[in-house]
Amino acid sequence: MIENYVEDSKMMGRIFDGKESKKGAKNIRFNAEYMIEKLLMLCAGISILAIVLIALFILVRGVPLIAKTGLNDFLFNLKWDPTRGSFGIGTMFIGSLVVTLASMLWSVPLGLLTAVFMAEIAPPSVGNFMARMVELLAGIPSVVYGFFGLVVIVPLIREYLGGNGMSVLAGALILGIMILPTLINISRDAIIAVPREYKEGSLALGATHYQTIRRVIMPAARSGIITAIVLGMGRAIGETMAVVMVTGNSTIIPDGPLTPVRTMTSNIVLEMGYAAGDHQAALFATGTVLFIFIVVLNLIVNISAKAGSQNAAN
Amino acid sequence: MTNRIKIKSKDINLFYRDFQALYNINMDVEENRVTALIGPSGCGKSTFLRILNRLNELIEGTRIDGQVFMDDYAIYDKEINVVDLRKKVGMVFQKPSVFPMSIYENVAYGPKIHGIKDRRRLDEIVEKSLKAANLWQEVSDRLNSSAARLSGGQQQRLVIARVLAVEPQVILMDEPASALDPISTSKLEDLIAELKNNYTIVIVTHNMQQAARVSDYTGFFLNGKLVEFNRTDELFVNPRDKRTEDYITGRFG
Amino acid sequence: MLQTKLKEKMITVLFWLSALIIVGILIAVIGYIFVKGLAHVNLDFILEAPKRAGKEGGISTTIIGTLYLTAVSLFIAVPLGVATAIYLEEYARQKSRFAFIVNLTAETLAGIPSIIYGLFGFVFFVIFMNMGWSIISGGLTLAIMILPTITRTSQEAILSVPGEYRENSLALGASKWQTISKIIIPAAVPGILTGVILSIGRAIGETAAIILTAGSSLGMPLSLADPARTMSVHLYILAMEGLSMERAFGTAVLIVVLVIIINYLANLSLRRLSHSR
Ligand SMILES: Nc1ncnc2c1ncn2[C@@H]1O[C@H](COP(=O)(O)OP(=O)(O)OP(=O)(O)O)[C@@H](O)[C@H]1O
Numbered sequence: 072m073i074e075n076y077v078e079d080s081k082m083m084g085r086i087f088d089g090k091e092s093k094k095g096a097k098n099i100r101f102n103a104e105y106m107i108e109k110l111l112m113l114c115a116g117i118s119i120l121a122i123v124l125i126a127l128f129i130l131v132r133g134v135p136l137i138a139k140t141g142l143n144d145f146l147f148n149l150k151w152d153p154t155r156g157s158f159g160i161g162t163m164f165i166g167s168l169v170v171t172l173a174s175m176l177w178s179v180p181l182g183l184l185t186a187v188f189m190a191e192i193a194p195p196s197v198g199n200f201m202a203r204m205v206e207l208l209a210g211i212p213s214v215v216y217g218f219f220g221l222v223v224i225v226p227l228i229r230e231y232l233g234g235n236g237m238s239v240l241a242g243a244l245i246l247g248i249m250i251l252p253t254l255i256n257i258s259r260d261a262i263i264a265v266p267r268e269y270k271e272g273s274l275a276l277g278a279t280h281y282q283t284i285r286r287v288i289m290p291a292a293r294s295g296i297i298t299a300i301v302l303g304m305g306r307a308i309g310e311t312m313a314v315v316m317v318t319g320n321s322t323i324i325p326d327g328p329l330t331p332v333r334t335m336t337s338n339i340v341l342e343m344g345y346a347a348g349d350h351q352a353a354l355f356a357t358g359t360v361l362f363i364f365i366v367v368l369n370l371i372v373n374i375s376a377k378a379g380s381q382n383a384a385n
Numbered sequence: 386m387t388n389r390i391k392i393k394s395k396d397i398n399l400f401y402r403d404f405q406a407l408y409n410i411n412m413d414v415e416e417n418r419v420t421a422l423i424g425p426s427g428c429g430k431s432t433f434l435r436i437l438n439r440l441n442e443l444i445e446g447t448r449i450d451g452q453v454f455m456d457d458y459a460i461y462d463k464e465i466n467v468v469d470l471r472k473k474v475g476m477v478f479q480k481p482s483v484f485p486m487s488i489y490e491n492v493a494y495g496p497k498i499h500g501i502k503d504r505r506r507l508d509e510i511v512e513k514s515l516k517a518a519n520l521w522q523e524v525s526d527r528l529n530s531s532a533a534r535l536s537g538g539q540q541q542r543l544v545i546a547r548v549l550a551v552e553p554q555v556i557l558m559d560e561p562a563s564a565l566d567p568i569s570t571s572k573l574e575d576l577i578a579e580l581k582n583n584y585t586i587v588i589v590t591h592n593m594q595q596a597a598r599v600s601d602y603t604g605f606f607l608n609g610k611l612v613e614f615n616r617t618d619e620l621f622v623n624p625r626d627k628r629t630e631d632y633i634t635g636r637f638g
Numbered sequence: 639m640l641q642t643k644l645k646e647k648m649i650t651v652l653f654w655l656s657a658l659i660i661v662g663i664l665i666a667v668i669g670y671i672f673v674k675g676l677a678h679v680n681l682d683f684i685l686e687a688p689k690r691a692g693k694e695g696g697i698s699t700t701i702i703g704t705l706y707l708t709a710v711s712l713f714i715a716v717p718l719g720v721a722t723a724i725y726l727e728e729y730a731r732q733k734s735r736f737a738f739i740v741n742l743t744a745e746t747l748a749g750i751p752s753i754i755y756g757l758f759g760f761v762f763f764v765i766f767m768n769m770g771w772s773i774i775s776g777g778l779t780l781a782i783m784i785l786p787t788i789t790r791t792s793q794e795a796i797l798s799v800p801g802e803y804r805e806n807s808l809a810l811g812a813s814k815w816q817t818i819s820k821i822i823i824p825a826a827v828p829g830i831l832t833g834v835i836l837s838i839g840r841a842i843g844e845t846a847a848i849i850l851t852a853g854s855s856l857g858m859p860l861s862l863a864d865p866a867r868t869m870s871v872h873l874y875i876l877a878m879e880g881l882s883m884e885r886a887f888g889t890a891v892l893i894v895v896l897v898i899i900i901n902y903l904a905n906l907s908l909r910r911l912s913h914s915r
């Protein structure tokens with residue numbers, strides 16, 4: 072058996088007997104490989120195409136209206152009365168900011184504490200359990216949170232705090248829950264990435280664990296934590312279904328946590344179904360504002376993160 | 386006594402970007418012989434080995450000067466198809482790396498890639514290759530189980546079977562025994578002795594005794610230069626260069 | 639001294655408390671929905687079509703709509719995302735500008751809120767491409783939304799395939815594409831699968847973008863050109879218009895169950911991945 076095999080290989084003779092490397096054969100194989108590479112590159116280019124198309128189609132529909140009303144007027148005019156041709160998203164612009172900031176007021180501290188807990192304090196089994204819980208929290212769709220807010224939070228607020236319950240407060244509570252996973256995951260990763268030596272050095276100097284966390288680990292993880300907060304904010308501003316179900320959606324300037332409010336995203340989803348003409352354009356203009364805001368936010372974070380990782384690599 | 390020259394390296398210089406890893410390497414490798422490459426870590430042994438199947442091309446920024454001939458064909462010639470070259474110059478790496486598939490599929494991978502589809506023909510090749518690699522007895526009853534479950538020594542022989550299945554003429558081995566226990570190592574050395582009847586073998590090793598045991602010719606590398614190249618019995622008994630002597634006695638003594 | 643100790647104790651309590659709050663929130667949301675909704679879920683609810691705008695009957699057509707949309711989006715996004723990942727990890731030069739831009743694009747796409755995708759899908763697919771409110775409009779929109787997830791997880795999966803596989807395969811005379819298609823992709827499948835599972839979760843939960851691109855018709859979607867309503871959209875409409883709170887709860891239970899299953903599967907495939915390494 073083995074002998075046979077050897078015969079075979081002997082018969083093939085020299086390394087190149089001129090049979091296999093004729094130009095034609097080589098070129099066919101080369102071309103197939105080349106075409107595959109180009110095809111894959113084309114696929115990779117589709118994400119670029121997608122973002123260009125998204126920007127183009129939203130801006131083309133939105134910008135003319137902003138140009139017509141003037142950016143200032145569009146953003147800060149408080150009168151939204153689309154059927155009478157008055158397109159000011161001032162109340163919603165402020166509404167988005169107020170609900171977002173209010174949600175971060177409680178979720179940022181809670182998220183950071185939990186992130187530190189998971190990375191530094193919890194025993195591994197508890198840390199893993201928490202990671203699973205946070206994943207699940209992230210996996211629940213926004214419409215379910217909105218529904219929960221509608222049937223639980225809103226009635227609770229109505230009962231115990233007054234008003235009709237649909238309010239800035241309800242929105243802030245639900246939105247806060249929704250951005251917790253973003254806050255926790257990114258800042259936890261940043262804390263874990265702090266080199267061990269920093270921590271050991273500090274402990275060796277006689278600092279307690281908590282002193283080390285506060286004076287060494289948190290400062291070292293700062294840029295990651297800021298990223299977490301910024302991306303969390305981006306998520307909060309862009310969130311739609313959860314807020315639309317619990318904030319009441321009145322186009323007024325909120326004067327307290329119990330007043331109803333409408334965000335820019337809610338505005339779009341509420342009126343898109345029947346809007347036409349300039350009214351529809353105004354909704355796209357609202358989308359334009361959102362889009363630019365969030366893309367700029369993301370680009371800043373991503374580019375600075377990339378630059379940071381490149382510096383670290385060098 | 387001397388066999389036909391299978392591989393001829395002429396004035397090979399190799400650069401990894403700005404760093405020159407090999408200087409003017411000239412070496413004749415005889416057919417059906419085992420040629421060992423020895424030398425301290427980082428002296429360019431692996432680099433030289435990987436020149437012979439053009440694997441260095443995969444590293445961005447590598448540049449090669451000089452010529453390598455195999456059977457009088459210049460392997461760096463534009464006309465040469467790398468795939469054809471690698472088919473005929475097999476390579477066994479330091480760490481046995483079996484593919485995450487069955488034993489059978491591992492061995493059949495090469496032939497399949499090169500267009501053999503007939504199941505019976507594949508069965509034949511797998512059996513022949515495993516037998517030639519002295520592994521058949523141990524695995525013939527579980528060809529379809531995962532290759533990852535084999536021991537390190539078995540994995541290394543599987544890798545050799547995988548190379549043999551492609552029907553190469555030259556086999557390059559880069560420290561093939563460094564991850565193996567003594568028993569597996571001795572099995573591997575026996576295998577090399579058998580294989581050299583049919584193949585031309587170039588082997589890199591850190592183990593001086595191993596080089597002395599298995600090889601017919603030995604090349605001693607130092608800082609990217611081929612300091613001495615001679616018949617193994619000559620080189621180990623009568624090193625011509627002081628540096629060779631220092632190196633082999635340092636290790637032996 | 640005693641004071642510091644007391645302080646440290648209190649801080650410890652604070653940390654554990656915050657973790658407890660997180661778990662509490664999760665239990666509250668899931669628990670409440672289950673307690674109120676489980677009673678309304680039965681086989682009829684799943685198999686019957688909705689009647690009178692959802693006030694009566696089950697939710698079968700929305701389940702079909704959800705499956706249909708998810709399948710279409712995966713069908714488009716998985717090949718594209720995996721191909722993108724292969725290009726970035728196996729072909730693009732490390733510091734190429736193209737690769738940098740594609741990576742940046744993927745991350746930016748991941749950050750864009752769904753309502754923006756909805757707007758885009760509406761003007762582009764529904765209006766401009768004249769596809770109307772349909773499974774195909776919604777599926778394409780959803781595909782762009784999950785593309786970054788698939789791309790990124792596939793990239794990670796490919797990166798974690800040992801480099802020796804490549805060298806060994808090439809040294810056997812395999813071409814680059816043979817190596818990728820026969821060795822690297824099969825070895826990366828578990829990781830890619832994790833991305834696919836996560837994307838299914840996203841597709842099931844998506845609401846804002848679907849309302850604007852697939853419509854909210856309660857009919858049974860038969861072809862790609864038919865409009866459809868997903869379970870999430872159904873939940874939104876039932877709750878917002880107060881059509882039937884019982885059915886809203888029932889739908890929410892089903893969505894949460896799906897999410898939990900998906901979460902479990904994703905974890906399973908992730909864990910299998912880390913074990914096989
Ligand atoms: N991809 C690479 N890029 C840059 N330099 C490299 C690369 N690979 C190897 N080198 C350098 O080339 C020199 C020769 O390396 P090579 O791997 O050939 O050594 P070696 O003799 O095989 O060593 P060892 O016995 O440790 O395996 C070393 O100085 C090494 O640092």
Ligand SMILES: [Mg+2]
Pocket residue numbers: 430431432559
């Ligand atoms: Mg080496």
